[in-house]
Amino acid sequence: SYEIHLKSRPDGMPTQANFECVAVPIPEAGEGEFLVKNEWMSVDPYMRGRMKDADSYVPPFALGEVMEGGCVGRILHSNHSDFSEGDYVLSNQGWRDHWVGNGQGVLKVDIDQAPASSYLSVLGMTGMTAYVGLLEIGALKAGETVFVSAASGAVGSIVCQIAKIKGCRVIASSGSKSKIEWLKQKAGVDEAINYREVDDLSAKLRELCPDGIDVYFDNVGGDHLEAAIDQMNEFGRIACCGAISGYNDTNPSPGPSNLFKIIGKRLRVQGFIVRDHQALQPQFAKDMSEWIQSGKITWEETVSEGIENAPQAFISLFEGDKMGKALVKL
Ligand code: NDP
Numbered sequence: 001s002y003e004i005h006l007k008s009r010p011d012g013m014p015t016q017a018n019f020e021c022v023a024v025p026i027p028e029a030g031e032g033e034f035l036v037k038n039e040w041m042s043v044d045p046y047m048r049g050r051m052k053d054a055d056s057y058v059p060p061f062a063l064g065e066v067m068e069g070g071c072v073g074r075i076l077h078s079n080h081s082d083f084s085e086g087d088y089v090l091s092n093q094g095w096r097d098h099w100v101g102n103g104q105g106v107l108k109v110d111i112d113q114a115p116a117s118s119y120l121s122v123l124g125m126t127g128m129t130a131y132v133g134l135l136e137i138g139a140l141k142a143g144e145t146v147f148v149s150a151a152s153g154a155v156g157s158i159v160c161q162i163a164k165i166k167g168c169r170v171i172a173s174s175g176s177k178s179k180i181e182w183l184k185q186k187a188g189v190d191e192a193i194n195y196r197e198v199d200d201l202s203a204k205l206r207e208l209c210p211d212g213i214d215v216y217f218d219n220v221g222g223d224h225l226e227a228a229i230d231q232m233n234e235f236g237r238i239a240c241c242g243a244i245s246g247y248n249d250t251n252p253s254p255g256p257s258n259l260f261k262i263i264g265k266r267l268r269v270q271g272f273i274v275r276d277h278q279a280l281q282p283q284f285a286k287d288m289s290e291w292i293q294s295g296k297i298t299w300e301e302t303v304s305e306g307i308e309n310a311p312q313a314f315i316s317l318f319e320g321d322k323m324g325k326a327l328v329k330l
Helices: 046-050 125-137 154-165 177-185 201-208 222-231 274-293 307-319
Strands: 002-006 019-023 034-042 071-078 088-091 098-101 107-109 145-148 169-174 191-194 213-218 232-240 268-271 301-305 325-329
Touching (some): 019 307, 034 088, 046 307, 088 098, 125 213, 125 274, 154 274, 169 177, 169 201, 177 191, 191 201, 201 222, 222 232, 301 307
Parallel strands (some): 145 169, 145 213, 169 191, 232 268, 301 325
Antiparallel strands (some): 034 098, 034 325, 088 107
């Protein structure tokens, strides 16, 4: 059995040398416990924050310990009355082949209802982040104009489609030709910007949003945030979900130079963390299942095979050409 440990803390862009693939014995389930074989592991940008030794809303990963994170696995053997062999479970046990649980922090998932991997993507944490950020934090209303950054990613791709379902005009930003094609053809956005080919993002947004932006769903921060603030309408809302453009900075980047516009425009700029909004989970599960069944939401997963490829899948979040949710299949 193998586990991926954090070997050293990255300085700037993470590299393979920051991780170690370690062989360990398969653990044994004691009384009231069960043994799980992971089949899917989640690869997420927030993990970069946990690789730093810094105060945050989640504690840092410990050196020499497993990279914790979302995973879905099958129970191989159970001594627990509520869990049976063959059950599929979602947990935060992270990048490892096998683990033993006692039920705490473990949720059963029904793989006859939806594919196991979808509980880490569209029906899981990233889908829920899109739902909470757009509807609760962004307080989206029909007919508004929405701008979404990192729009082809796990969160962004779902944000774009929920906004279309809600009758909004959607402007998406992403970093490659194929992602722009997908956003237009599959996600049905109204306009898509390849930010790598645009010199002046603010001017591009002005051109594409002559009536301004009502909601900006920010996954990127930096220049995207600055350009969005320029084009926001009065009483607009910015849902601050992530700021991936700065996660690997060794020196903090300067903030947007136009923050004063928040005042005159009476903007509401609000950060959020999805796990604070568990009360919305049942409504999210119901809406998302209906949207999937009726063909209103589609999603992509970029799958790396083998636990040893998890570090590369993670590095690719920052510089690769991944579509939708990044996952590792074991
Ligand atoms: P994604 O699937 O969107 O993967 C990251 C993507 O970000 C990349 O594919 C890349 O796409 C884009 N990107 C990477 N570097 C840059 C850069 N320097 N400038 C602009 N874009 C960049 O990840 P997720 O959907 O899982 O997460 C999206 C954001 O949401 C992240 O910031 C994450 O931290 C945040 N998040 C927040 C949560 C919360 O509770 N607040 C929960 C989950 C995620 P491209 O080719 O388009 O550049």
